[in-house]
Amino acid sequence: MALEDGEFRDDECGELLKWYIRHEKLGHGGQGQVYLLSDAARNRHRYAGKMFKLESCAERETRILDKLRPIPGVVFLHGLRRERKVGGRCFGTMVMELCGPSLRDLAMKGPLREEEVAEIVKELAETLKGVHSSGVVHRDLKLENVFTKLQDESTIRPVIGDFGVATDDAREMSQSCGTEKYMAPELIFVERYGLSYTKAVDVGVIAYELLKGYQRSNLEMHLLREGEFQWPANLSPEAKNLIMGMLDLDPRKRLTLDQRLMLLLLLESKDKGKDVVVAIMFAAKHVMKLVILINIVGIFRISDFHFLAGDFGVSNVPLVLLQWKV
Template identity: 30%
Template sequence: MRHIGASIPMPFEKVYSIEENSLLGSGAFGSVVLATHNVTKNRVAIKKIARTDEGMKDFRYEVSNLRALHDHPNIVSLIDHFDDGEYLSLVMEVAEHGNLYSFVKSHGPLSEVAVKHIARQLLSGVQACHAKHIVHRDIKLENILVTAIDGDMLSVQIADFGLSTNARHPLQRVCGTPIFMAPEMASGKFYGTIADMWNPGAVIYCLLTKDIPVAGSLHEMDFNGMTEAAQHFILAMLKENPNDRATTSTLLNHTWLMDQSELTEYVQKLQLFLQDKENQEYMVLMCGGDNIDCATISLSSIASSLSDDDIGANQLVELTSQLYLTVHYLEEDFPELRDQVARTVWI
């Protein structure tokens, strides 16, 4: 066996046996096949790449980046890698349930409840990449693996880091899948990790609608049947100006992604903030007394509903959207509201 930098090559067939009818996918990069370890009999997925100069460069980045991200639950795990002088091979975990593309093709659009669960995992994986200055450059349905299914909830991992690279300096290589590509990359401009934030917006919209938004035609997006919180969440990523695009940190704290305990804490903090006499006077001045009264009534209603231990997932989505609208109208006049509420002590 030769890992990168070693001297004596050994083909992966000495360690793994490719299964019959095992092709999982193929493309310009090469192919992915199912295989079994000759000793442990564990099943794996093996990505084979032709050993060209460009393929070798991408292979080195893919191995390095997967190693750097090896302990993250929403990033596919690299088990081993081989270089036999003709092909480069990466051995990875196998996703028994395929990828999101095949899942949506078979099951159709998913509910907001299911998509919220996926979005949290997807953004957590992207956040881990960006924390290490890694830009993926090809996040799409086909590159998001489904590792487990529990009712309507899917566990997912980001895969195929073949185009990933270090983004400590501005990049200009145009690569990836055009329909999922950030506008600045597609137009050949310099870009950084924020280019990756367009893709999750497109993926999440597609999961909810089975359509893919296209830069320059965002006005044609159909949000029928979607909560306003979900719409805002998606559009925060689909900003054609990368400087206006939301980051993973912002999105992971977005109202739409809150679970019941997070929603309860935020509502009670906001209520405490508005009950403070000094804050209340300032907010009335900034937002108007009628708006503050309406917000207070809405928050009381949301808090009452959240106190129910048997609240359902769909009801939680509706309460999340109600809270989003309540806060959104206040933030239009007082953009610092969320930061101010975050500093409120809640016991």
């Protein structure tokens, strides 16, 4: 295999080559290079191998991905092959699940259907909930870092990868990091205001670009910062309201991951032509959150709202009946 300038030679990754065959380069970044790998024994199973220059970068990302192994929507880590040669340019190779094209690759071919984008947003929100529950934030979620499941060609199943700048250290939450295009306005000045990355608008920007097609220029993203949307033709009011909720300039009004998932669930029911009954068996303040969410999105109305009186062994269970606006 012919190597380009700066690529690791075979003698710099000898430990890796005892177990895997290295094929073409898939990509590269500031921390290393990614190659297609296959197992040396049978040359049948294929993987992605990220080869690192620095020990600190390799150990950090490996530790983060190992922590996130149970989450289906995160690229699966098979292990880290460290090189024994002291002082060599390649410290080691992180062997991972091989994924399909990135969302950027798909968006560059043109806009995706609204139903496809809704499913992608739903799965991304579910994955991010798991990531955040594990005490990790990605800090650079964008089209290029979300890939697709290779084995499932019938639907687009997003897989989050490239956790090179991800962190589980609370002290790093006060450091500005990421791609400005996908960051909430207040996060660009996170060092000044000390805000959290979990309030990011990255999924909203991803949804917007998937519906419009990939935008090479940052001009349109600057318009989004001002709340000005250039909608694709024939986009439903529900999709517009969902995206505006995810990209709200006011972080207090911006939809959380839980709210996004709730809305997508409700929209699925709307597509089936059914009214929705939502029972929330918590304090009434949680119902008020739902009522506020309903008012923000404005795609359905409350037709009934009362408390059950212990019929199910609990008292004061809020019951909300939602009917879709015609």
